[in-house]
Amino acid sequence: MDYWKHMDTNTEASIWERVIHPQGELRHKDVARSILRLSLSPQERARMHELAVKNQEGELTVEEESELDDYNRVSTVLSIMKSKARKLLRNGRRAS
Secondary structure, rough: OHHHHOEEEEEEHHHHHHOOOOOOOOOOOHHHHHHHHHOOHHHHHHHHHHHHHHHOOOOOHHHHHHHHHHHHHHHHHHHHHHHHHHHHHHHHHOOO
């Protein structure tokens, strides 16, 4: 992947990707395995679920809506990172 071409994409997920692997591509198997171990705590998952239920019922405050958005963004980025980590491990690339 062309790193500088990737710089044109400034979504939150893309920015996090560049922070996690600044050369533009996840290459190290141990980093990939570490990423796969990342997760929200049970308390955070419970809070996210609570906020999602309140959202479905139309009962979120402005602060809670912002909190839910933050949880959703973190979850999305984590899912993308884990997907890339699984792909690296599945493809069997050697660590650089």
